[in-house]
Amino acid sequence: MIRFFLGVALIGSLATAVLGFLLANQRNTIRREYEKTAAQLKSVTEQAEESKVLAAEAQKKLEETRSKMTEATEKLAQIENQAGNGDSRVAEAEQRAKEAEQRAQQEKAEIEELGSKLESEKAASEAATAKVESLLKEKQALEENLSKLTAEVARMREVSPSTVRAVSMRSGIRGKVVSVNRNWNFVVLNVGEKDGLVENGVLNVYRSGQPVGKVKIVSTEASTAVADVEAGSDGGGIQPGDDVLN
Template structure:
């Protein structure tokens, strides 16, 4: 009898130890998942902030260059007018001893030299402005994609894991499938819309999305295995 009780007690202790060990491992997994999710979200927000700052700087440079190009264009027009007037005035004088002719010719040569310099500066500024426009085009397109969200019919996947504590999910879709940060996706279960998520971080083959809690019906939670599709493509 004593041996039986001792054996039962040992079994209970072993089961308790196993349960504590299992819970400890699960806690570590949850903490790791949460930490990775928060890190990815922070990384995505940091990238977005840097892109916004770069776009603002490029737009400022573009505005400054455009102002210089406009001023340069006005200067060229003014110089061309001066040259035309100087050429009319510098025609051969009636008297060879006219002392004003060399002076007018010098003014004409100087104006032509300034015009040549202005034309070169115009070419340089135009090239620089074009390069700035090309550089600013990419951040602008990226911003449009983030604001509008991607709308890619046929792109769909599944929820791999859910962190209810921090309201985010891990998807089996990533950049290779066209998933982009800040785009919204619909969550379906058995063909029925149950909520929405907003993509916060994208890897080549996976993505993390924040659950939009206001889109969920009362008592409904996103679960592993739920289907996700881009908003507007719930077929």
């Protein structure tokens, strides 16, 4: 009986020893697994922390990139707006250049027209100057002729009435009074020897068909003559432009 209990006790001790060994072995195994798992957890935690840091940096870079994209978009919009304004300014400048060219063409045409008018006026001025010079020469010639006629009148007036002979002229002579000398009481006519006038010939003076008086030829040239206003005539009434005829 004692042996039985001893045997049981021995078996129990052996079983306890084996169980203790198994438990110790299992505990060591669990510890190793725990340490391994703890190491893995630490590694994973460290990687997670690194990932968080990288994620934070990536998020920061993403925000910076978004900010840069927003800024770039705004600049692009500004550039497009400026480009649109530039196109508008270019169009406006082209329109102004076109208007300036049109004004230049118009002013050129006006200048050419003014130049043409200036040439015409220059030609007219030259023609007028030539005409004035011609008239001055003609006036000088008439003044010289009038001086000669006046001298001739004075000479004829010195002639004694007894030496004056009666003359006759052909009929149909017509002319006009060119000028009147009130002081010496004589007139200048626009008809002369070629028209049939002779010295001492008498012509009647009319105005608008009405008789004004008579004049007596005292000197003749080819196309002009000097005549005294006859006594009894209205000497003050004879005027340049009056008709003379016989």
